[in-house]
Amino acid sequence: xxxxxxxxxxxxxxxxxxxxxxxxVPWLLSAPAxxxxxxxxxxxxxxxxxxxxxxFSTSTGIRPVFSLANWIEVFTDxxxxxMFLRTLRISLWVTAICAVLGAPEAYILSRMRxxxxxxxxxxxxxxLLISVVARTLGWxxxxxxxxxxxxxxxxxxxxxxxxxxxxxxxxxxxVALAHVLMPFMVLSVWAALQRLDPQIxxxxxxxxxxxxxxxxxxxxxxxxxxxxxxxxxxxxxxxSAFATPAIIGGRRLKVASTLAYDEFLNTLNWPxxxxxxxxLLVALVAIIVLSNRLVERRFAQVFE
Amino acid sequence: xxxxxxxRLTKKFGDHTAVDGLSLAVEQGEFVSLLGPSGCGKTxxxxxxxxxxxxxxxxxxxxxxxxxxxxxxxxGLGIVFQSYALFPHLTAAQNVAFGLEMRNVPAAxxxxxxxxxxKLVGLTxxxxxxxxxxxxxxxxxxxxxxxxxxxxxxxxxxEPLSNLDAKLREExxxxxxxxxxxxxxxxILVTHDxxxxxxxxxxxxxxxxxxxxxxxxxxxxxxxxxSAFVANFLGKTNVLAARAGxxxxxxxxxxxDGRWPVEKIAGGHELRVSVRPEKISFIDAAACSIGGRVxxxxxxxxxxxxxxxxxxxxxxxxxxxxxxxxxxxxxAVRLTWRAEDMAVRAAAN
Numbered sequence: 001x002x003x004x005x006x007x008x009x010x011x012x013x014x015x016x017x018x019x020x021x022x023x024x025v026p027w028l029l030s031a032p033a034x035x036x037x038x039x040x041x042x043x044x045x046x047x048x049x050x051x052x053x054x055x056f057s058t059s060t061g062i063r064p065v066f067s068l069a070n071w072i073e074v075f076t077d078x079x080x081x082x083m084f085l086r087t088l089r090i091s092l093w094v095t096a097i098c099a100v101l102g103a104p105e106a107y108i109l110s111r112m113r114x115x116x117x118x119x120x121x122x123x124x125x126x127x128l129l130i131s132v133v134a135r136t137l138g139w140x141x142x143x144x145x146x147x148x149x150x151x152x153x154x155x156x157x158x159x160x161x162x163x164x165x166x167x168x169x170x171x172x173x174x175v176a177l178a179h180v181l182m183p184f185m186v187l188s189v190w191a192a193l194q195r196l197d198p199q200i201x202x203x204x205x206x207x208x209x210x211x212x213x214x215x216x217x218x219x220x221x222x223x224x225x226x227x228x229x230x231x232x233x234x235x236x237x238x239x240s241a242f243a244t245p246a247i248i249g250g251r252r253l254k255v256a257s258t259l260a261y262d263e264f265l266n267t268l269n270w271p272x273x274x275x276x277x278x279x280l281l282v283a284l285v286a287i288i289v290l291s292n293r294l295v296e297r298r299f300a301q302v303f304e
Numbered sequence: 305x306x307x308x309x310x311x312r313l314t315k316k317f318g319d320h321t322a323v324d325g326l327s328l329a330v331e332q333g334e335f336v337s338l339l340g341p342s343g344c345g346k347t348x349x350x351x352x353x354x355x356x357x358x359x360x361x362x363x364x365x366x367x368x369x370x371x372x373x374x375x376x377x378x379x380g381l382g383i384v385f386q387s388y389a390l391f392p393h394l395t396a397a398q399n400v401a402f403g404l405e406m407r408n409v410p411a412a413x414x415x416x417x418x419x420x421x422x423k424l425v426g427l428t429x430x431x432x433x434x435x436x437x438x439x440x441x442x443x444x445x446x447x448x449x450x451x452x453x454x455x456x457x458x459x460x461x462x463e464p465l466s467n468l469d470a471k472l473r474e475e476x477x478x479x480x481x482x483x484x485x486x487x488x489x490x491x492i493l494v495t496h497d498x499x500x501x502x503x504x505x506x507x508x509x510x511x512x513x514x515x516x517x518x519x520x521x522x523x524x525x526x527x528x529x530x531s532a533f534v535a536n537f538l539g540k541t542n543v544l545a546a547r548a549g550x551x552x553x554x555x556x557x558x559x560x561d562g563r564w565p566v567e568k569i570a571g572g573h574e575l576r577v578s579v580r581p582e583k584i585s586f587i588d589a590a591a592c593s594i595g596g597r598v599x600x601x602x603x604x605x606x607x608x609x610x611x612x613x614x615x616x617x618x619x620x621x622x623x624x625x626x627x628x629x630x631x632x633x634x635x636a637v638r639l640t641w642r643a644e645d646m647a648v649r650a651a652a653n
Binding site for chain 2: 197199200202203204205206207208209210213217218221222301302303
């Protein structure tokens with residue numbers, strides 16, 4: 001019997017030793033979960049990608065041919081450039097706002113004492129418990145032209161003469177998305193803050209640093225990896241967000257995800273919609289993997 | 305006027321008194337240790353001196369000026385924390401330079417002082433290393449360099465050696481003492497390790513439950529402990545029950561079947577005698593001796609540790625490994641010591 005490289009599996013019934021290479025065992029053990037993942041996630045994505053190479057017309061429906069027409073259209077038509085640029089712009093704004101507001105929020109939260117800490121934790125993370133549609137509809141109520149609360153208040157106070165336009169504008173989408181995605185940034189920065197040694201701030205103080213300097217030179221650099229990880233999460237979620245741009249942006253202001261939805265359900269041009277969706281997926285995966293690698297390399301020497 | 309004066313410094317956390325009326329005067333250049341078990345208030349005292357904790361009452365003056373009124377970042381103290389508290393995102397050299405940057409020292413002078421400080425702790429070649437890539441001992445030395453480079457008026461050390469292994473701790477103790485002697489900075493060390501306190505300090509402040517038990521030079525505190533707590537905390541000691549008696553007019557302490565001449569003790573008939581294990585020796589017969597039987601004998605390299613059963617209880621004896629034959633387990637022996645090597649107290653104390 002050899003004990004060298006192969007794992008030996010004995011089958012009691014046959015009494016014969018079947019040899020399974022040791023390298024194969026992990027694959028076999030994770031096979032059930034892998035199968036589920038492949039069937040539910042990878043196969044539909046592959047099918048969608050495949051769909052993007054088909055053609056569609058109102059007379060013939062979807063023709064299962066192989067054609068690059070949709071892809072050429074997406075890459076050359078200015079309309080699609082505008083859509084993707086808008087998606088990128090909105091995502092970057094949302095990420096920036098979440099970083100600038102979310103990081104201080106997390107820091108202040110970490111400095112609070114009970115019971116305030118628990119209460120504000122609930123206030124900040126509570127929105128995650130509510131459906132994104134409900135949250136966005138809430139913004140729609142605030143954003144309305146003359147009936148919206150924001151405009152009503154400002155008109156009453158006399159700050160503005162005519163109602164501000166929020167609905168169906170990029171500003172509105174950015175504000176609503178930033179609110180919806182803020183908890184993710186707060187959580188990411190919060191996790192980074194938990195790892196800080198409180199004595200380090202004391203050490204900086206004892207060496208003569210003012211509180212502002214401590215935050216700038218000592219706390220912020222340590223928290224930065226957390227902010228960047230949070231930024232990657234928020235960017236990915238913002239770029240692929242559907243409900244909020246759909247409700248606030250409406251039919252007038254489309255982003256990549258609502259555009260794909262439109263193609264699928266209204267124009268019924270599934271192949272074109274599939275091309276848009278696949279391009280969005282590939283672009284996001286590329287951006288996220290690249291950003292992640294940059295963050296890891298930059299901070300590997302300094303942190304775990 | 306002493307360099308640092310603590311006057312009835314007190315800290316209460318709600319109902320709990322962490323530090324109770326601590327008064328201490330430290331001279332310039334002195335090395336003082338705050339020694340005591342966990343929870344005795346030594347770290348809280350240090351934090352009050354540093355400014356991270358506000359005193360409930362009492363005063364502290366540094367060079368005549370009120371220290372407690374100054375905010376922590378302006379006190380000009382160098383602190384080495386128990387966890388070293390190095391900035392993980394900065395190299396060793398940048399860590400050391402931080403205090404100088406805060407003081408707006410020009411870059412050239414900064415570089416030379418940082419190099420000097422790293423040389424002092426023997427870490428010149430680690431200047432560009434990040435804390436994560438350094439061992440505990442190296443991190444501790446960077447923390448020390450960082451505290452010393454700003455030429456602080458006082459150096460505060462909060463159990464700096466407790467995270468190191470035994471051998472490294474011993475080496476660092478010697479180095480710490482040498483560095484302190486060379487630089488001459490007034491130093492206050494907080495520790496629970498009595499051997500460390502005795503090895504490093506000019507004076508020890510023994511604390512217990514927020515109060516000061518004794519302030520003395522190590523030798524004095526060891527040989528003449530002011531209370532039972534100090535006697536038990538510094539080194540090992542044997543406490544034996546004894547009775548006061550008289551022998552031809554002079555007072556004696558009757559311990560077991562031996563008698564030792566002592567000073568008259570007020571407070572009664574029942575006495576407690578404490579004597580250090582290393583002061584006890586074996587003898588064949590004498591008036592000042594008690595009999596017993598060796599219960600346990602442990603070899604510890606340069607000395608033997610004995611537990612001897614006597615009518616007064618279990619007595620610990622330490623005997624130098626002088627190469628002579630040592631009593632074996634089970635042997636009947638007689639123990640003796642000089643009268644001046646024992647401390648006698650009334651039993652109620």
